[in-house]
Amino acid sequence: MSESTANVRIDEATPGSVRVSGELTFGNAAAALTAIDAAVSRDGRSVLDLSGVTRSDSAGLACVLAVLAQSAGRGRKLSVSHVPEGMHLLASVCEVEGLMA
Secondary structure (H helix, E strand, O other): OEEEEOOEEEEOOOOOEEEEEEEEOOOOHHHHHHHHHHHHHHHHOOEEEEEEEEEEOHHHHHHHHHHHHHHHHOOOOOEEEOOOHHHHHHHHHOOOHHHHO
16 A cells, blocks of 8 residues: 655555655645554554665654654554664754654
């Protein structure tokens, strides 16, 4: 199953994983959060793959952190793979990179 939300594509084709591609920015972070959280909630998804994210800002980082927090709140461990370099640098500057490990 794939879903598209304002420059973000959510792909659930790989078992156990949700792949996000496109832009995660202020303009679509709220809608992306809803779509990504719904996708990771299904079928015991345990990996959030960000390999397709082409652009991100602080709202995109906040979106990923919120998805991780919501999964943890449901008692489910979610790991993040292929964090884009820009998002990784922003997480480092904000001192939250440990939350994405």
